[in-house]
Amino acid sequence: MDFQPVKGTRDFYPQEMALRNWLAEAWRRVSLRNGFVEFDGPVMEHLDLFRAKSGEEIVSELFSFTDRGGRELALRPEITPTLARMVNARINSLPRPIKWFSIPRLFRAENPQRGRLREFFQWNVDVIGSDDVFPDAECIFTCIDLLAELGLRPEDAIIRIGSRPLTTAMLRKVGVGDDNMEAALAALDKRGRVTPEQFGKSMSELGLSGEATGELCRLQDAKDPSDLLQEGLDGAAGAVGDLLRLRELLETMEAWRFCRFDFSVVRGLAYYTGIVYEVHDAAGRLRAVAGGGRYDNLLEVLGGPAVGATGFGMGDAVLAILLEQAGKLPDLAERLDCFVVTDTDDLLPSVLRLVGGLRRRGVRTDFAARARSLSKLLKEANRRNARYAAIVMDTGRIGLKDLAVGEQADVALDDLLADPAKYFGR
């Protein structure tokens, strides 16, 4: 038998795991300082939960199976349906606004591509319980706070902000009916990735003349929401007002420099109802790093009350590529504080006593289980990425060697254990 990992999954060897943990810690730290609290749901849900949100088409994109009780289950492709289910179950006892984040592991039964695997992690940040623009600004600010925390600048990544109601109003204005709306949104979503000819063709298949398509492109390319007020778009005043208010809030919080309006941002998912946005590398070469927006209908669709909701998801794969390209990945190798050695067999019990005591006191410690020549042992200490080598010289004396500068201090074993912070700084 040949034992290979499943195609499209990842093995996290210690180096890859360190990167995954570093990203998750940044996501968690930024979420908490922005006033969000963490939740998670099960990896598997009833298939119906995803069907109810996304329609029957979603089933072919899921890992699904039937359990021994005959129930149709699926591995979650996103956490938003779970979020809505959990909030609905306690809607009357949770104080609002509900500011929750999560770092779920997600699954999709697709053929793997660069930056798009069958198993991945996604940071999710959501605010539930308010129809105001404040929560949209909160989510976008948190997203920007994360980008800045990781060392990214507006020259590396930007947030393009659009509006679902303005987009559908534009489509209606040029003649797209309700029946074709989803297909038109999907075609619009692809506009930036195809030639103008291909885009024109997809629009003509939806019944739009070349003139109507040109008009649509002109509206889509507006640089400022105010420019759209005189275009006779349904509901434009409210949607434009929301966007202008959003900019005002983010300017006050000194975060707008990462943002720009871009009405070509559509977001594929049918469920968005208001402001929508995507984070892209500034060069526009990669898939979206993050995406989100307002989804005011989802809780109701899943059996709850009508409650405003907004949020975004950020995957780990494209973010890691972007950080690597921007030279922002730090050295993540785990370090030991101390590697304990001896060149004398009889002193191994003192090695063990020191190791046990240091570990109990929080010092990251490992040791060589056999006495050998000091030159070999110091080599091993370096290979283990230790800051200090502790050389046990007799049952009570330690040579504490700083492996960066080479200096060695003579310390009593009991002094080292009495105040390890003095020597190791933790």
Place this chain on the structure above:
Amino acid sequence: MDFQPVKGTRDFYPQEMALRNWLAEAWRRVSLRNGFVEFDGPVMEHLDLFRAKSGEEIVSELFSFTDRGGRELALRPEITPTLARMVNARINSLPRPIKWFSIPRLFRAENPQRGRLREFFQWNVDVIGSDDVFPDAECIFTCIDLLAELGLRPEDAIIRIGSRPLTTAMLRKVGVGDDNMEAALAALDKRGRVTPEQFGKSMSELGLSGEATGELCRLQDAKDPSDLLQEGLDGAAGAVGDLLRLRELLETMEAWRFCRFDFSVVRGLAYYTGIVYEVHDAAGRLRAVAGGGRYDNLLEVLGGPAVGATGFGMGDAVLAILLEQAGKLPDLAERLDCFVVTDTDDLLPSVLRLVGGLRRRGVRTDFAARARSLSKLLKEANRRNARYAAIVMDTGRIGLKDLAVGEQADVALDDLLADPAKYFGR
């Protein structure tokens, strides 16, 4: 449609999530200070990987499914097969001993019971690449270091240590043949949970007389490995020597007080080859908190070389029950450093500027999005578990109120942003 979680899975609302994170952080902290590095594998593996380790019987205990390419996949019920697969794939480049830990999410397709769900987390600690007793001592020390780190004492939890070779030698001595060995190990494993009559019956079904069963119980109840040296057990000298050396190592590391020899510890899994152990609540009322031992054949079974391996797994569910019973669960509610408010609409921009600046500087900050009466706002600050309320009084002045003691300082907004650590300690 009715949207319920899948039976036997858990929703992690913020309170449960805080406990899960607290446990994972303790597992991670203790692993790192004991010189282990973290890895993880995919949630899904080829079904054959689990078949190869555990036999065809395992299939009925797994969530398995067929992907669109016709491959039989399964959700991992344990991470050891993945560990062996990953180590085998890089066996020639990984320096030994390989000291790895993991905190995987695992799955089993059973009916849920107390402390045993269909989805759970398990801390895994393994050392690969050495046949010595040192790595067994390392793993057991790390397990004890975790128990002590969480505030548990030998009065709360103990590690019962046995030996697979001694157990099989005892069974052989009283007449159990190779054909019945697995069934006899399984029956022995249950001995502590059934009456002596039931145990006698299960042994008689394996062909043992009452006298042979009595002799087996006498051997099993030996208190010290040395007592078994004169019993004519096959390979006893080596196995007893390992146990005595293990005790000596753990005594030197001042950890033996959590341990005792107990030859009735069998561990159900067929793959153990040496020292085995289980952590139990001292009262013996709960399922095992952790279990492990030496498994020297697994890497070879999965297509790799013959390499010594030892390790243990500790689940989250029973540990949480034990900690709760011992009164060792801390208050885990998330705290805000600062909740920013104002009673004047015109000052909301200053609220936002302060909020944005504090968050960027690492201060956990949230705010009231509307101006209201200060008494209502301070109530909200308390409900949000904030240490301080920052009351914006004019565009440049802040009343910083310590919510624990009630004292209020008058601070310039820019001073607060210039040195937040001075006011918030982070």
